[in-house]
Amino acid sequence: MAQEMTMTTAESVQTLESRHVLQTYRRQPVTFVRGDGVRLFDADGREYLDLLSGIGVASLGHAHPGLTRAIADQAKTLLHTSNLFFHPLQGQLAERLSNLSGLPRAFFCNSGTEAVEACLKFARRYWYTLEEPRAEIIALEGSFHGRTMGALSVTWDEHYRKPFAPLLPGARFVPANDCAALLQAVSRNTAAIIVEPIQGEGGVRPLTPAFAAAIGEACEKSGALLIADEVQSGLGRTGNPFYFSTLGMKPHLVPVGKALGGGVPIGAALVSEEVAARIFYGDHGSTYGGNLLACRAAICVLDELVEGGLIARVAEVGRYFDERLKSIRSKRRIVKDVRGCGLMWGLDLTIDAAPVVPAALERGVIVNRTAETVVRLLPPLVITEADASEALNRLDAALGAMENVENGGQAN
Numbered sequence: 001m002a003q004e005m006t007m008t009t010a011e012s013v014q015t016l017e018s019r020h021v022l023q024t025y026r027r028q029p030v031t032f033v034r035g036d037g038v039r040l041f042d043a044d045g046r047e048y049l050d051l052l053s054g055i056g057v058a059s060l061g062h063a064h065p066g067l068t069r070a071i072a073d074q075a076k077t078l079l080h081t082s083n084l085f086f087h088p089l090q091g092q093l094a095e096r097l098s099n100l101s102g103l104p105r106a107f108f109c110n111s112g113t114e115a116v117e118a119c120l121k122f123a124r125r126y127w128y129t130l131e132e133p134r135a136e137i138i139a140l141e142g143s144f145h146g147r148t149m150g151a152l153s154v155t156w157d158e159h160y161r162k163p164f165a166p167l168l169p170g171a172r173f174v175p176a177n178d179c180a181a182l183l184q185a186v187s188r189n190t191a192a193i194i195v196e197p198i199q200g201e202g203g204v205r206p207l208t209p210a211f212a213a214a215i216g217e218a219c220e221k222s223g224a225l226l227i228a229d230e231v232q233s234g235l236g237r238t239g240n241p242f243y244f245s246t247l248g249m250k251p252h253l254v255p256v257g258k259a260l261g262g263g264v265p266i267g268a269a270l271v272s273e274e275v276a277a278r279i280f281y282g283d284h285g286s287t288y289g290g291n292l293l294a295c296r297a298a299i300c301v302l303d304e305l306v307e308g309g310l311i312a313r314v315a316e317v318g319r320y321f322d323e324r325l326k327s328i329r330s331k332r333r334i335v336k337d338v339r340g341c342g343l344m345w346g347l348d349l350t351i352d353a354a355p356v357v358p359a360a361l362e363r364g365v366i367v368n369r370t371a372e373t374v375v376r377l378l379p380p381l382v383i384t385e386a387d388a389s390e391a392l393n394r395l396d397a398a399l400g401a402m403e404n405v406e407n408g409g410q411a412n
């Protein structure tokens, strides 16, 4: 009876949504109602190991006791006052982000796409202030920067962009890791180059150190600003605070989001002093941006990442993922490449990765598919080797079932 009730609940959730929620998402038929660490539980009480963390957001896992306490405490004290007044937490969070990134100033917003949008505006404003307006932005093929109009304009995949044209004029794309093409494309008309140090939605593809050096050279020659989008790869995900420093990049602007709030919406544009000196009162704003709740959550996340030693743990568990995923690749014919580091991984398949997602769900593990053939893993940064081992066993079984289908057999 209890089982029947919960099944009805899951069904009614999905029916109600299908009637009243704008249908922009094709969801998996699972209704999650509770989480605990790296585990999620559906409406039927079934347990899943989470290798996705809400697309790289639940950095401390689900229902983290410290984050839960911080949010509850802040909710009891004060949630929001707007940016018309001071509150004690925004400066503290900005200082912490500055220590971590080397970029001294932060502008707070509510999501990754807004952080990118802010960086694009600040790049334009920088050149306007210098009385040398520049509109051209160079982006990379395979890039993803978000869904608002500016971020969309520098996002590669045409199926995201085409229905919303005309977009920002001046966006141009060059192939990732093609040094010659980049150096040729950048000129004194280029306001900024925008890159993801590791392309996430594009299939977990790191930029090469040679390309990072070419970006530096192109910026130096042309004066163009560098925007390193670390919305997905930043804040510990790769086992380093940011992947741009691993590549030796020196960005002027760094959008962050996702992991920063551990699930509470917050984004930030981290800004160099050189750019900050050319931004003025009224140039940008956000009603919610950097409110007390979001800042308190983000400070708690940074406490765990930095003082709690979580970034170093990610590097350690990341080595375990590296080993295990490479052994899966050597065993499974359909896995043609494994890319990534820390807790950001892509398994590039010889087949469409779409059916792997439900096959993994059936076996109690959550992953997603990106760039058609890639199974992407972005586990909570708190995952242990023991949980990772069990989750990867389940994923391996799902890949085995896919291989079986490829060989003309049954999925199970």
Ligand SMILES: Cc1ncc(COP(=O)(O)O)c(C=O)c1O
Binding pocket: 111, 112, 113, 114, 116, 144, 145, 146, 147, 196, 200, 201, 229, 230, 231, 232, 233, 257, 258
């Ligand atoms: C690199 C990158 N930039 C920007 C975004 C947009 O972030 P959001 O979905 O929080 O707006 C994403 C989202 O996946 C991303 O991966």
